[in-house]
Amino acid sequence: MEVINKIADLKVKVQSLKSAGKTIGLVPTMGALHRGHASLVERSVKENDVTIVSVFVNPTQFNDKNDLANYPRTFEADRDLLSSLGATIMFAPTAEEVYPEPDTRTFSYPPTDTVMEGAFRPGHFNGVCQIVSKLFEFTQPTHAYFGEKDFQQIAVIRAMAAEHFPGLNISPCPIVRENDGLALSSRNTLLAADERQIAPNIYKALKASVNYAKNHTVEETKQWTIDEINAVKGLEVQYYEIVDAATLASIKDWKDAEHVQGCITVFCGKTPIRLIDNINYK
Numbered sequence: 001m002e003v004i005n006k007i008a009d010l011k012v013k014v015q016s017l018k019s020a021g022k023t024i025g026l027v028p029t030m031g032a033l034h035r036g037h038a039s040l041v042e043r044s045v046k047e048n049d050v051t052i053v054s055v056f057v058n059p060t061q062f063n064d065k066n067d068l069a070n071y072p073r074t075f076e077a078d079r080d081l082l083s084s085l086g087a088t089i090m091f092a093p094t095a096e097e098v099y100p101e102p103d104t105r106t107f108s109y110p111p112t113d114t115v116m117e118g119a120f121r122p123g124h125f126n127g128v129c130q131i132v133s134k135l136f137e138f139t140q141p142t143h144a145y146f147g148e149k150d151f152q153q154i155a156v157i158r159a160m161a162a163e164h165f166p167g168l169n170i171s172p173c174p175i176v177r178e179n180d181g182l183a184l185s186s187r188n189t190l191l192a193a194d195e196r197q198i199a200p201n202i203y204k205a206l207k208a209s210v211n212y213a214k215n216h217t218v219e220e221t222k223q224w225t226i227d228e229i230n231a232v233k234g235l236e237v238q239y240y241e242i243v244d245a246a247t248l249a250s251i252k253d254w255k256d257a258e259h260v261q262g263c264i265t266v267f268c269g270k271t272p273i274r275l276i277d278n279i280n281y282k
């Protein structure tokens, strides 16, 4: 596996791969890689001639300076894991390399990017679109792989790709969970032992809510799920929305959308650590 830090070097490499007719899979990450990321890389390696994995903690998508400073960084372990998974290139640029000057581009895809994470983290999805569009441009992938834990992010990236990169396949990959149900996330390493103990209650409630939903309205199901989680000492729901899986708009009736997803953000512990998860209802 080759580690590339400079955009110019990456572009030269991509050009020669493209000229040789190779298909390119891109897995964008912020590092601190876990089995969830590994599943994306494995799928890309299976489906493409070449897999490029970017490892870059993107400053423009953080609206909280502490969150950016505390984001876990594990470069050596990431490099070793990617090499063992058969990735072709690890692209690990500095922030100065990616943003030699401020990125003033704006992306807007309401309601997909304005609800939920969009409402609670202003500017977050604009930053995601800035970096992902740059990565798409640098690497010219055939397929790009994203984890469904960030369900809303995939919808926003789909909208951005449809506008700027028609023909590029956005491939969503299922959430990978710990045995106790906790969705894998780089942020899980920030959980203290007692926080790690209570965090699986989020998925437990989401799963139970699918059963509850069979005999209850959308509003009742939403409130029941929030109450179940808030009843656990140390967990506090920031939002729970039951939405049309395509547009991310909230629904009132189960019949309002063909596919329905519940998307949640929960504060866990004293720090607190912000955990997100989601579940499919139909």
Ligand code: PAF
Residues within 6 Å of the ligand: 028, 029, 030, 056, 058, 061, 128, 131, 132, 150, 153
């Ligand atoms: O999901 C992430 O890790 C990030 O939002 C992404 C897509 C790598 C962009 O920085």
